[in-house]
Amino acid sequence: MTENKTIAFSDEALAKAKKIIARYPEGKQKSAMLPLLHLAQAEFDGWLSPEVMDYVATLMNVKPIEVYEVATFYSMFNTKPVGKFLLEVCQTSSCWLRGSNEIVNHIKKRLNIEVGETTDDGLFTLKTVECLGSCGTAPMLQCGADFHENLTIEKVDELIDALKNKKERSSYLKSLVNS
Amino acid sequence: MSLVKVTIDNIEVETEPGTTILQAARKIGGKGVPPAMCFYTSLEGSGGKCRTCLVKVTRGSDKDPRPMPKLVPSCRTVVQDGMVVQNITSPEVLQARRAITGFLLLNHPLDCPICDQAGECYLQDLSYDHGLAETQTIEERRTFVPIDIGDKIKLHMTRCILCYRCVMVADQLTGQRVHGVLNRGDHCEISTFITRAIDNDFSGNMIDVCPVGALTDRTFRFSSRVWLTKPFDAYRDCHKCSGKTVLWMKNDQILRVTGRKDKYGELESFICNDCRFEQKNVEDWVIEGPRIIERHSVISQNHYEQM
């Protein structure tokens, strides 16, 4: 839990953050905004609290509001807590044509949650998303950086069962932190 | 530099190079001036967003006489020598403006009867001039709960048209911006995100630049309809700002202090919060005389002969 600690990146993450900032010209460190927010989300339980965003603002030397404006604009950033595994099911045309509604309905039933909700045990959050570029392998869902494609009800069940035994939280970026 | 010649609605005018179509139209004045809900001369980068000032360029310039393929925002399109523009002479422009008025009103609460801005609201004027008599939508409107941002300013996000002017005021005037535009699309809102008071010497100017009733003066809240108050140019020695204001009075009471706006709603100069919120006694001011409100709106219907 992060409440009682001062918010700060781990040494590895901080080193990574500095490397990212150095990619942009002198004085343009704000360019590191999106990569740093990804990094922060991976570091702090999959979401961006105001405290975390304030911390990221200090790394780039910008005003906190500049971070809030950006974090709330992009759909990959969660400004509210999410479950350990975020299931993002694509529902745009090509996925819909090949049965994404059935996939969403099945997950809802299986996990007993509505879209946007998290299971009571905090393991799963279900979200519908718009086109993720997996139209040729539709229907699909994304969990962390992983694309699960050509989905069937059976495949979804297998995935959920497998995730239940997984220790690491799903993250877009976790493995990048140390790369 | 030689002047450039531009024709707007068949009226020719000469302007400095670099002038926008809107500025050129304002130079001509009258009914041919496009409405501008987001552009604000003294705010850098403003304009282009609301699309109410779209006009038709039927001839690009002497050098390149081709017409422009789409309607262009007059507030951000620079005139060229020999340019020919249609504003109210173009049915296409008027049709687009009517549609854009509809878009701006789509989620607007139409709560003018309880809105302090009523009577001096640019959206009200726009709807009066360009809107349809009846709404086309039956969908539920988007709503937000009104909040206080600081002890002097009320934010009614439901009324906001997202002109970004207040954000630019905070950025360019105060340098201590704590509010901004959050979220995306029609979920966008002006907010501080976490409860933070907007508290600096010039924050009150956000109220003056707001074209609608989204940001209103809490010290004036529900005190009077604006058209029942009488404006006076007044002045005081102020070490923070010019001290040149307008006092909005009822009998001998100052109900509200604002900056001095021209007929397009733009301030002659930004004023400080001290002048705006704290100086409500007549003795605090040197009254220069009644202010004639030139703009065409309910607020200009004052009758000084009865004073």
Added chain:
Amino acid sequence: MGKKLLLQHINEPGIQTFEVYRKMGGYASVEKALKTMKPDDVTEEVKKSGLRGRGGAGFPAGMKWSFIDKKSEKPRYLVCNADESEPGTFKDRYLMEKIPHALIEGMITSSYALGAKTSYIYIRGEYMYIVRILEKAIEEAYANGFLGKNILGTDYSLELYVHPGAGAYICGEETALLESLEGKRGNPRLKPPFPAIAGLYACPTVVNNVETIAAVVPIINNGGDEYAKIGIGKSTGTKLISASGHINKPGVYEIELGLPVEEFIYSEEYCGGIWKGRKLKAVVAGGSSVPILPTNLILTTAKGEPRLMTYESLSDGGFATGTMLGSGGFIVMDETASIVENLYTFARFYHHESCGQCSPCREGTGWMEKILHRIEEGRGSMKDIDLLADIAKHIEGNTICPLGDAAAWPVSSAIRHFRQEFEDHIKLQRCPLSR
């Protein structure tokens, strides 16, 4: 078999690695350009090739390059638009994942032509696993002297970085992309100024799609004239088509521009026909933004000529009877698909992705979604159809960026070609095709 210029080595084991890619002739364009050509010569070849922007707009790439302000003292930038988010489009993902070095090589050759010393690949955040693939490829290119200081011993130096987005279709619009790359909200900028004059950090910038940049490689290797020999008229070269929906073989196909649409849909080499033995109903040929066409108009033009996969043939007849090649996102619908429900998914998409900066798009996209949702659910009225068409008409052309048009065109075209289906939804008070 059509000619393959981008995917010819796709099945080569290990083509993801520098070693194999190089062995298959990779990075030859960098050697050729840096050692034997002046930057302007490279641009000249691209001009000669007739290559058009593969992101969707189809603007001639060489011409775009020639607009870059070379008088400016400021640094120049090349930014690769890998924000691929147009529904129905997944070709850039495929290319970057399978042959990452093709993009890196194209970036180096193109950056050299433009005089860029630092270049960025802006990739949509959801493709995070590809970020890893690209970063690895970039590391290999550095290690082998193709990136960094004094590439191949010449005095040309280049730094190349991958920059992830974070979920916003609008950042595929080039000025929104630049705003996003500067760490801001993805609000498109008003043009002018164009990026070629004031782009990234207000410096001269060119933004090109992944496929466009990758196509520079064969153009430099074989010459622009050779490239221009492929295709028909102003549609030169090959194009990656993302095929999806109700077909037997969804996937990415490299076609020679000029291939008949009918062959593309029914040939075993490509889509392999409509799935489950059903009949073709409609096609969205160039990504969600372009007008939908019913079977008769996608297979033949209004004049009765076979419709070809070219910029010109697909747009033949204008929007009344034609469409656009767009990004090449080819979405196929069989006879059981509800045009209204499909359109609803598009409308929901554009509503979700509107940045909210200008009023017609911010308010209009949500309005259209709500109306379509009602119609699909059986709560529509006849006047909703004209209202929808009216809203679309008033968004179109009146917004800061093309997202407004992209949201409007699917709506107007669906009503134009499938009005009866809207009326059936309303009369029956339900979707006549819902499963």
